[in-house]
Amino acid sequence: AQTVTQSQPEMSVQEAETVTLSCTYDTSESDYYLFWYKQPPSRQMILVIRQEAYKQQNATENRFSVNFQKAAKSFSLKISDSQLGDAAMYFCASGNYQLIWGAGTKLIIKP
Amino acid sequence: GAVVSQHPSWVICKSGTSVKIECRSLDFQATTMFWYRQFPKQSLMLMATSNEGSKATYEQGVEKDKFLINHASLTLSTLTVTSAHPEDSSFYICSATLHTTTNGQYFGPGTRLTVT
Numbered sequence: 001a002q003t004v005t006q007s008q009p010e011m012s013v014q015e016a017e018t019v020t021l022s023c024t025y026d027t028s029e030s031d032y033y034l035f036w037y038k039q040p041p042s043r044q045m046i047l048v049i050r051q052e053a054y055k056q057q058n059a060t061e062n063r064f065s066v067n068f069q070k071a072a073k074s075f076s077l078k079i080s081d082s083q084l085g086d087a088a089m090y091f092c093a094s095g096n097y098q099l100i101w102g103a104g105t106k107l108i109i110k111p
Numbered sequence: 112g113a114v115v116s117q118h119p120s121w122v123i124c125k126s127g128t129s130v131k132i133e134c135r136s137l138d139f140q141a142t143t144m145f146w147y148r149q150f151p152k153q154s155l156m157l158m159a160t161s162n163e164g165s166k167a168t169y170e171q172g173v174e175k176d177k178f179l180i181n182h183a184s185l186t187l188s189t190l191t192v193t194s195a196h197p198e199d200s201s202f203y204i205c206s207a208t209l210h211t212t213t214n215g216q217y218f219g220p221g222t223r224l225t226v227t
Contacts, residue, residue, distance in 0.1 A: 035215050043149075043202065045218035091154060098145070099216060101154045 002027045004094050006102035013082045014110050020067075021077045021105050023092030032096045034068065034075045039104075040088040048090070051075065084109050114138050115207050117219030124195055124226055132190045132222045134205030140185035141207035145216060146178075149202045161188045195226040 004025045013019035025034070036048040051059045051068050058066050063080045075094075079086055087109045092102040114137040124130045134144055143162050147155040159180050161167040167180035177199075179191040188207075192199055202223050206216035 033215075037215075037218075042220070043204075044220045045155075045204065045206070047215045047217075050215050097143075098157060098160060103154050 002029075002094065002100045004092055004100045004102040006090075006092055006105050008105045009103070010106040010108065012108040012110055013079075015082055015084060017082055018078060018080045019082055019107065021079075021090050021092075021107070023075045023077070023102055025073050025075060025092070025094040025100070027073075027094055027100075029096050032094055034066075035093045035099065036064070036066070036075075036077045037091045037093060038086075038088045039091065040085075045091075049077065079107075082109050084111060113214075113217040115141075115205065115217045115219040117205055117222055119222060120220060121223040122225070124224070126196055126226055127194055129191055129193045130195060130224060132192075132203055132205075132224075134188045134190070134207070134219050136186045136207040136217070139207075139209065139217075141188075141209065141217075142185065143208050144182060144188040145206045145208075146180060146188075146190050147204045147206070149204060149221075151202075155204065158190075192224065195224070197226045200224055200226045 032053045034051045038046045038048050049059050049061045049064050058068050065078045067076045089104045091104045093099040116135045118133045146158045157170050158173045159167045159169045161180050161182040163182050163185050169175045182188040204221045205219045208216045
């Protein structure tokens with residue numbers, strides 16, 4: 001069975017600091033994509049960043065970047081210069097059609 | 112671009128009645144829409160996958176006669192909770208995507224259903 005594991009139920013970081021959220025996955029697909037979604041208190045799911053598994057280069061989007069280790073099936077999210085607006089639940093997901101979701105990590109930003 | 116709307120944003124209904132939730136892709140044609148349920152402080156649980164013009168595919172354990180899904184056009188999918196009971200109270204989220212999940216799924220804002 002395909003699985004996505006987020007081992008950190010909650011993380012906290014000081015404003016302006018850097019934080020890394022962990023995600024590991026297991027899939028039998030040869031062609032798949034990996035995503036990080038953010039769910040703020042409004043509960044609107046927002047795509048943060050995506051990675052094509054066939055690409056070795058790590059994806060980046062402004063302050064957000066990933067460390068994709070395909071052999072280790074690891075896909076961590078690094079948030080630089082953390083801002084108060086980054087406070088949210090972060091979900092890691094893997095798939096090619098349907099997505100398999102991790103349990104989520106609650107990110108707290110300390111002012 | 113890639114905006115998905117959901118209506119209503121919240122609804123309260125009495126036990127035994129039915130309620131319909133609409134999911135619309137506003138600026139693109141969605142070949143596939145997904146319906147999720149989310150319990151408090153939990154992840155998304157996929158209920159069903161809906162393709163335009165065909166019957167929805169339900170996940171194991173989801174009652175298809177209770178959660179009726181219709182995907183009549185490339186921009187509209189509806190979820191009808193029939194004979195609702197208090198245990199159906201939850202947050203329901205739809206998402207839409209183009210042919211594959213290459214660019215990710217685009218999510219509606221969700222619908223909070225409370226059954227009294």
